[in-house]
Amino acid sequence: MPNPVPALTFLPLILFTVFTNAAAQIMLKKGMNSVGALDIGADGLIVTVFRVVFSPFVFLGLATFVVSMASHLVVLSKVQLSYAYPFLSLAYVVVAAYSYFFFAEDVGLARLVGIGLIVAGTILIAQS
DSSP: OOOOOOGGGGHHHHHHHHHHHHHHHHHHHHHHHHHOSOOHHHHOHHHHHHHHHTSHHHHHHHHHHHHHHHHHHHHHTTSOHHHHGGGGGHHHHHHHHHHHHHSOOOOOHHHHHHHHHHHHHHHHHHTO
16 A cells, blocks of 8 residues: 655645635625625615625635635545644634735734634644
């Protein structure tokens, strides 16, 4: 029986999944910023859904999620779920940093500590 390929070999693909997941969230937020607050009662559900989905950044964000999920499926075919899935939490780190620098969102001490714990936990998982 051949030796299994180490899970660390798939780290670049796992990180691609993480970054496309984060990019999708960022595009969705940018898209919703341009769409504005939703008022389904004013336009009706169908019109609201079409207005949101076909907003350029929302549409790109949804398409990027498809790419992210496709790469995640490839990862899941190669490594254990308990190894691969926790890496997706790194998307929180990327999104928080982007949100702070580009959306001027508040990232307080509690969030920074939480982000540090996420990074520490992911490092431990990567070494397992």
